[in-house]
Every structure is written in C-alpha cells, then in structure tokens.
Amino acid sequence: MSLRVSELRVYYRTLKGDVKALDDVSFTMRDGEILGLAGESGCGKTTLGKSLIRMDGRMRHMGGTVELDGRELPIGDDRRMNEFRFHEVSLIPQYSMSAMNPTRKIGKMVGELLGSRGVALDRAELESRLDLVELPRKVLDNYPIELSGGMKQRMVMVISTLLNPSLLIADEVTSALDVSTQKAVAKALIGFRDAGFVKSMIFVTHDLALTSHIADTIMVMYAGKLAEKAPAKVMVTAPRHPYTKLLINSLPEVGVRHADKKLSGIAGSPPSLLDPPAGCRFRARCPVAGDECGQEPPVVEVEPDHFVACWKA
Amino acid sequence: MRQYFGRKLLVYGLTFFVAVTINWMVPRFMPGDPVSSMVARAGVSNPGAVETMRTYYTNLFGFDQPLWKQYANFWAALFQGDFGISIWVFPTPVSEVIMGAVPYTLGLMIPSVLLSWVVGNWAGAFAARRRLLDNTVLPVGYVLTAMPYMWLAVLLAWGLGVVAGVFPVAGGYSFSLQPSLSVEFVADLLHHWVLPFLSLFLVALGGWAIGMRNMIIYELESDYSNYLSALGAPQRLIRRYAFRNAVLPQITGLALQLGVLVAGALVTEIVFSYPGLGSLILKAIQNQDFFLLQGTFMFIVLGVLIANFIIDIVYVVVDPRTRAGMAGAQA
Known part of the structure; x- marks a missing residue:
C-alpha cells in the first residue's frame, strides 16, 4: 500500500463554528495507482488534496491518520511536514498559470528552490524531463510570462515531480485548459507515472469524463464524505451509489441530441457542512431515500475494490 | 530597446519644452511689476532719475521687447547656460x-x-x-x-x-x-x-x-x-x-x-x-x-x-x- 488514509477529519475554523469539510474519510492507494477524486464544488476534494501536503491557516486536523509508504505523515504539524513535502508528497496546483515567480528566470528559480531543499540541480535530468513534456530547453532561460498557459502548466508539472515524489496531488490541473491541452496534460501525467517519476497520484477534478480516461480508480465524494470508490471502468458502467448514478447521468453523451432528450441534473444542492444533517448526507436529494437513511451508512466493500456508502446499494 | 528609450527621450524632450515654456509664462503673468519695485527700493525721488532708472532696468532685463522676442531670447540664453540676472540680489547672476x-x-x-x-x-x-x-x-x-x-x-x-x-x-x-x-x-x-x-x-x-x-x-x-x-x-x-x-x-x-x-x-x-x-x-x-x-x-x-x-x-x-x-x- 502506498497511501493509507484512515478516518481523516479536517475542519475549517470559522467564526460560526467548524465546517466539517472532511469527515471520517478512509481509503487506500496502491503503488502506481492513479486515483481520480471527483465530486461537485464544496464536497471536500480540494480539502483532501491540501490536507495531504499543506493545510492552509484555517484548516484544522481533527483526527485520523495518513500513512505514506509505511510512515505516518504529520499532516497537522506544518513544520514537521516540511521534510516530506516535495521529496515524498508533491503538488501540481490549481493555479499553475501563476505558480512561478514572475521576476525570476525559470531555470534560476528551480535551482534556488532545489538548493533551499538541500538538493543540487541536475541540469541533464531536468532537461530530459523537459524533452518528455515537449518543452524546449531554452524555457529555463525564460521568464514565466514568456510561456503560454499550456507551457507553464507543463513546466510546473516538471518542477513538482523533479524529486520523484511518492505521491503527487494534481489539483484541478485541467480546469483552465482547452480540450486538446487537457488531453496532453493527462497523457503527460500518465507518462510520469509510467516512467516512475511518481509512484502514485491523486487527480482531483470535477470532470468525471476526463477522470475516467486517466484514472485507475475513481473516488466520488459528497459533502465531506466518501460516497463511492471503484475501479474507473466499474464506476462509469456500473455505479452503485445513487449520487454517482445521477452524476454520471448528468454528463452529456456524444451523439445525443439534447433537444430531444433533456440533460438531467441533480436537483437541490449539497448540505451546509457547518451543521450537516444526521444520517446519510445525500438523503435530501436522493430519489431512493428511505427510513434507514436516517442512520449514517457505513462504507461497505460490495465487490473487491468497490466501496459504497449507501444503504440501498 | 533602442526604440523604447528613443520614444522615452522624445517624451522627456517634449515635457521639457512645455515645462520650460510654462516656467517662462508664469512669472510674467503674475500681478505686479518688478522694475517699479526695484526703482522704489532705490528710494530715489527725482522724477528724471526714476525715469532713467526705469529705462535702464527695463532695457537690462529686456522687458521693452515684444513678448515673443523675450521668449526667443530666453531660449537662446538658456542654451548658453544663461538664466539671467537676479532681481532680488541684483546684480548676481541667477545661476550663481x-x-x-x-x-x-x-x-x-x-x-x-x-x-x-x-x-x-x-x-x-x-x-x-x-x-x-x-x-x-x-x-x-x-x-x-x-x-x-x-x-x-x-x-x-x-x-x-x-x-x-x-x-x-x-x-x-x-x-x-x-x-x-x-x-x-x-x-x-x-x-x-x-x-x-x-x-x-x-x-x-x-x-x-x-x-x-x-x-x-x-x-x-x-x-x-x-x-x-x-x-x-x-x-x-x-x-x-x-x-x-x-x-x-x-x-x-x-x-x-x-x-x-x-x-x-x-x-x-x-x-x-x-x-x-x-x-x-x-x-x-x-x-x-x-x-x-x-x-x-x-x-x-x-x-x-x-x-x-x-x-x-x-x-x-x-x-x-x-x-x-x-x-x-x-x-
């Protein structure tokens, strides 16, 4: 097992109380696995991604453990966590377009970043990785503004994976890109995994369609909890959780004329995480909810590698 | 690079020209007459002497010439590093x-x-x-x-x-x-x-x-x-x-x-x-x-x-x- 997250609870401290953005989430990842983490806005996927590398000032680790390659990550301790960052856990941020210091040449910045982590810059290795993502080597002598959006994205991918981290968190990396660039980025990420630059990867996205192409396993979250986790193919073809079913039904299909067949969405919106309802959190929007849903559904492995948190599954 | 600085220099040159022109205009449009005050400062009461002094100073500072000529003279003098003579501490040159x-x-x-x-x-x-x-x-x-x-x-x-x-x-x-x-x-x-x-x-x-x-x-x-x-x-x-x-x-x-x-x-x-x-x-x-x-x-x-x-x-x-x-x- 590469990553083991057990009963992780991360809350946001606010003046009105704790926002339970991540409430009792447990899952594991194998070596070499790409986990697609999907869900609508505010379901806790970015919080999970951030928790694994660097919590922001408002986030509090309330319980649960994270274990990477057999070592426990001190995720609640910003200082002790530093040792793991970049070396063991790395991040491709949502904001790749502005992730590089605008007033430093890229090559120089990479050298300074590595130097500050006590690693000497291996120019040849860096250049070979640039070749891999089809960036010209001269970008190292450029300033970030001289690169296009897609180039910056690829540059950040190269920087983030330079120390061969065990776990890479790719947070909404394709959100701001056009479709053909999305495909190139997805391919590059798979290439990194195949080349052994990263052992395993969490691909955070709200784009289920794209996830199903690159992820081995898809995990769907709802309101800070795990809803369903299954191999990508199973998730798309035979989802068990009513939320996942509705989510997949609301994806447009190629060749379907939506003038004839209205694209269905999911009525309602997720509950407030400040004071989430007892029992199943999807209950209010669920078409099949029953009395037992007043109790919180446990996460059950209905088939090998297929976990669902639903009484009706 | 050269084009950039060329354009900058042009803008600075224009600014200089306009600023200097305004500089020249502002004191001249201020109310009051410096020559009269200089004459008054001398405290001479003889009308003939006052008239002579007035003509002398007016000539000296070039106030008898038409405005456009004063303006042209001003630019000509400027390029020779000549800012004129101070009235306040007459006759020390302004540059000094x-x-x-x-x-x-x-x-x-x-x-x-x-x-x-x-x-x-x-x-x-x-x-x-x-x-x-x-x-x-x-x-x-x-x-x-x-x-x-x-x-x-x-x-x-x-x-x-x-x-x-x-x-x-x-x-x-x-x-x-x-x-x-x-x-x-x-x-x-x-x-x-x-x-x-x-x-x-x-x-x-x-x-x-x-x-x-x-x-x-x-x-x-x-x-x-x-x-x-x-x-x-x-x-x-x-x-x-x-x-x-x-x-x-x-x-x-x-x-x-x-x-x-x-x-x-x-x-x-x-x-x-x-x-x-x-x-x-x-x-x-x-x-x-x-x-x-x-x-x-x-x-x-x-x-x-x-x-x-x-x-x-x-x-x-x-x-x-x-x-x-x-x-x-x-x-």
Missing part, C-alpha cells in the same frame, strides 16, 4: 544664486528620501506577518504618515532644539562662521543638518513602511508563494522573492518622490530657515524675481525629468516584464 542653494537642498533631500525609502521598506518587509512587530511598526507608521509635516518639524525644533538644546533650530550653518572646508565648518554644517533631515526622514518613513508591509503580505499570499510553501521551500526564500516583487511598486513611488525632491523641501527650509532652493523660491516670489523663479523652476523640472529617466532605466533592469513589453508594441 541657484548654485549656492542647490548643495543644501540636495544634501538634505537625497539622504532623507533615499534613507527613508530603504529603512521604511526594510522595516515594512520585516514587520509583515510577524505579529509582534506588525503591531508596533504599523501604528507607529500610521502616526508618522498622518502627522502634518509642519507640526512634526516644529515639534522637533522645539523638543530637540529649544528645550533640549541639542541642535540649532535655524540656518544652514552658524552665522559666526564663513563657509570653508575646515573641520569646524563641516561639523557645524552637519549639526545644522540633523533636524531638517530628521523631520523629512521621519515623515516619509511611515508611508514607505506601511506600503511595503501591505505589498509583502499581498505577495506572501500570491500563488507562487503558496506553491513554494507547498513544496516545502523555507520562509527565507519565499520572503526574498516576495520582497523582490513587492519592491517594484515602491520603486515607482520613489520616482515620484524624487520628482518632488528639489521642491519638496520648501516647507522644511522655511521652518528651519535652511538656505536651499525652497527658501529661494519663497524669496523669488516675495521679490517678484522672474529670473530667479524661472531658474529655480527650471532646475526642478530638470531634476524631475532626470530622476524619472533614471527610474525608467532601473525599472527595466529590475522587472523583466517591462522588457517583454518593450519587444511588443505597447512600450
């Missing part, structure tokens, strides 16, 4: 009067503007995101910037000069001394310099510190800082980058400050009776001294333009983004 005042003004303004900039930026950057320091530097900064300048200057003069008696409150040097390069004179000069310098330094300090603090916090919250933190880069590196980027707008601010450098000391020089350009402007206005006023303004215009040009060059060196803009059409 100005050159006597310039060292005082520059000696006062350059250290106070630059030092307050450096110290203010440093203090602001250091205080940002460090609770204890932030809670002290920020209020002190606000108090300093919000304080009316004259009041601070008077307070300093009263406190350190009158009550404590540590520093003299007026003049560029003691009246008992003659300007010379002796140790005694230089020490006296510095002694007189401290209070006006301190007042200018303190007043500018707070603004720079507050500006820098806010800029640093903005930079520390920016995406590249977050990314570096996520990759475990030490605070030292992140702060260094933040400082480098936060100082850019401060450089623009400095350019503006340098612009008013020459004239900015006016109030200080009046409060402390410091013999710089500021006092000169006041004297020139009080005595309707066209040529002196023109000359001082000319000096200020030149100062502003040169300071801005230097900052333009500095900016190109420190901010790569301006260089990228130069290659395109929008420089």
Whole structure:
C-alpha cells in the first residue's frame, strides 16, 4: 500500500463554528495507482488534496491518520511536514498559470528552490524531463510570462515531480485548459507515472469524463464524505451509489441530441457542512431515500475494490 | 530597446519644452511689476532719475521687447547656460544664486528620501506577518504618515532644539562662521543638518513602511508563494522573492518622490530657515524675481525629468516584464 488514509477529519475554523469539510474519510492507494477524486464544488476534494501536503491557516486536523509508504505523515504539524513535502508528497496546483515567480528566470528559480531543499540541480535530468513534456530547453532561460498557459502548466508539472515524489496531488490541473491541452496534460501525467517519476497520484477534478480516461480508480465524494470508490471502468458502467448514478447521468453523451432528450441534473444542492444533517448526507436529494437513511451508512466493500456508502446499494 | 528609450527621450524632450515654456509664462503673468519695485527700493525721488532708472532696468532685463522676442531670447540664453540676472540680489547672476542653494537642498533631500525609502521598506518587509512587530511598526507608521509635516518639524525644533538644546533650530550653518572646508565648518554644517533631515526622514518613513508591509503580505499570499510553501521551500526564500516583487511598486513611488525632491523641501527650509532652493523660491516670489523663479523652476523640472529617466532605466533592469513589453508594441 502506498497511501493509507484512515478516518481523516479536517475542519475549517470559522467564526460560526467548524465546517466539517472532511469527515471520517478512509481509503487506500496502491503503488502506481492513479486515483481520480471527483465530486461537485464544496464536497471536500480540494480539502483532501491540501490536507495531504499543506493545510492552509484555517484548516484544522481533527483526527485520523495518513500513512505514506509505511510512515505516518504529520499532516497537522506544518513544520514537521516540511521534510516530506516535495521529496515524498508533491503538488501540481490549481493555479499553475501563476505558480512561478514572475521576476525570476525559470531555470534560476528551480535551482534556488532545489538548493533551499538541500538538493543540487541536475541540469541533464531536468532537461530530459523537459524533452518528455515537449518543452524546449531554452524555457529555463525564460521568464514565466514568456510561456503560454499550456507551457507553464507543463513546466510546473516538471518542477513538482523533479524529486520523484511518492505521491503527487494534481489539483484541478485541467480546469483552465482547452480540450486538446487537457488531453496532453493527462497523457503527460500518465507518462510520469509510467516512467516512475511518481509512484502514485491523486487527480482531483470535477470532470468525471476526463477522470475516467486517466484514472485507475475513481473516488466520488459528497459533502465531506466518501460516497463511492471503484475501479474507473466499474464506476462509469456500473455505479452503485445513487449520487454517482445521477452524476454520471448528468454528463452529456456524444451523439445525443439534447433537444430531444433533456440533460438531467441533480436537483437541490449539497448540505451546509457547518451543521450537516444526521444520517446519510445525500438523503435530501436522493430519489431512493428511505427510513434507514436516517442512520449514517457505513462504507461497505460490495465487490473487491468497490466501496459504497449507501444503504440501498 | 533602442526604440523604447528613443520614444522615452522624445517624451522627456517634449515635457521639457512645455515645462520650460510654462516656467517662462508664469512669472510674467503674475500681478505686479518688478522694475517699479526695484526703482522704489532705490528710494530715489527725482522724477528724471526714476525715469532713467526705469529705462535702464527695463532695457537690462529686456522687458521693452515684444513678448515673443523675450521668449526667443530666453531660449537662446538658456542654451548658453544663461538664466539671467537676479532681481532680488541684483546684480548676481541667477545661476550663481541657484548654485549656492542647490548643495543644501540636495544634501538634505537625497539622504532623507533615499534613507527613508530603504529603512521604511526594510522595516515594512520585516514587520509583515510577524505579529509582534506588525503591531508596533504599523501604528507607529500610521502616526508618522498622518502627522502634518509642519507640526512634526516644529515639534522637533522645539523638543530637540529649544528645550533640549541639542541642535540649532535655524540656518544652514552658524552665522559666526564663513563657509570653508575646515573641520569646524563641516561639523557645524552637519549639526545644522540633523533636524531638517530628521523631520523629512521621519515623515516619509511611515508611508514607505506601511506600503511595503501591505505589498509583502499581498505577495506572501500570491500563488507562487503558496506553491513554494507547498513544496516545502523555507520562509527565507519565499520572503526574498516576495520582497523582490513587492519592491517594484515602491520603486515607482520613489520616482515620484524624487520628482518632488528639489521642491519638496520648501516647507522644511522655511521652518528651519535652511538656505536651499525652497527658501529661494519663497524669496523669488516675495521679490517678484522672474529670473530667479524661472531658474529655480527650471532646475526642478530638470531634476524631475532626470530622476524619472533614471527610474525608467532601473525599472527595466529590475522587472523583466517591462522588457517583454518593450519587444511588443505597447512600450
């Protein structure tokens, strides 16, 4: 097992109380696995991604453990966590377009970043990785503004994976890109995994369609909890959780004329995480909810590698 | 690059032309007649002598010629380095009067503007995101910037000069001394310099510190800082980058400050009776001294333009983004 997250609870401290953005989430990842983490806005996927590398000032680790390659990550301790960052856990941020210091040449910045982590810059290795993502080597002598959006994205991918981290968190990396660039980025990420630059990867996205192409396993979250986790193919073809079913039904299909067949969405919106309802959190929007849903559904492995948190599954 | 600086120089040339023209116009459109006041100052009562004097002075300053000719003469003289003759301290040439005042003004303004900039930026950057320091530097900064300048200057003069008696409150040097390069004179000069310098330094300090603090916090919250933190880069590196980027707008601010450098000391020089350009402007206005006023303004215009040009060059060196803009059409 590469990553083991057990009963992780991360809350946001606010003046009105704790926002339970991540409430009792447990899952594991194998070596070499790409986990697609999907869900609508505010379901806790970015919080999970951030928790694994660097919590922001408002986030509090309330319980649960994270274990990477057999070592426990001190995720609640910003200082002790530093040792793991970049070396063991790395991040491709949502904001790749502005992730590089605008007033430093890229090559120089990479050298300074590595130097500050006590690693000497291996120019040849860096250049070979640039070749891999089809960036010209001269970008190292450029300033970030001289690169296009897609180039910056690829540059950040190269920087983030330079120390061969065990776990890479790719947070909404394709959100701001056009479709053909999305495909190139997805391919590059798979290439990194195949080349052994990263052992395993969490691909955070709200784009289920794209996830199903690159992820081995898809995990769907709802309101800070795990809803369903299954191999990508199973998730798309035979989802068990009513939320996942509705989510997949609301994806447009190629060749379907939506003038004839209205694209269905999911009525309602997720509950407030400040004071989430007892029992199943999807209950209010669920078409099949029953009395037992007043109790919180446990996460059950209905088939090998297929976990669902639903009484009706 | 050459095109960029060529265009800049053209703009500066145009600005110079317009500013000098306005300089020439303003004193001439002021109410009052300098020649009459000079004649009156001589205290001659004989009408014939008054008439002779009037003609002599009018001729001397060229006021008998039509305006356009005066304007043309003015430009011609300008290129020969001739600013005319002062009316107030007749017959000293204006250039000599100005050159006597310039060292005082520059000696006062350059250290106070630059030092307050450096110290203010440093203090602001250091205080940002460090609770204890932030809670002290920020209020002190606000108090300093919000304080009316004259009041601070008077307070300093009263406190350190009158009550404590540590520093003299007026003049560029003691009246008992003659300007010379002796140790005694230089020490006296510095002694007189401290209070006006301190007042200018303190007043500018707070603004720079507050500006820098806010800029640093903005930079520390920016995406590249977050990314570096996520990759475990030490605070030292992140702060260094933040400082480098936060100082850019401060450089623009400095350019503006340098612009008013020459004239900015006016109030200080009046409060402390410091013999710089500021006092000169006041004297020139009080005595309707066209040529002196023109000359001082000319000096200020030149100062502003040169300071801005230097900052333009500095900016190109420190901010790569301006260089990228130069290659395109929008420089």
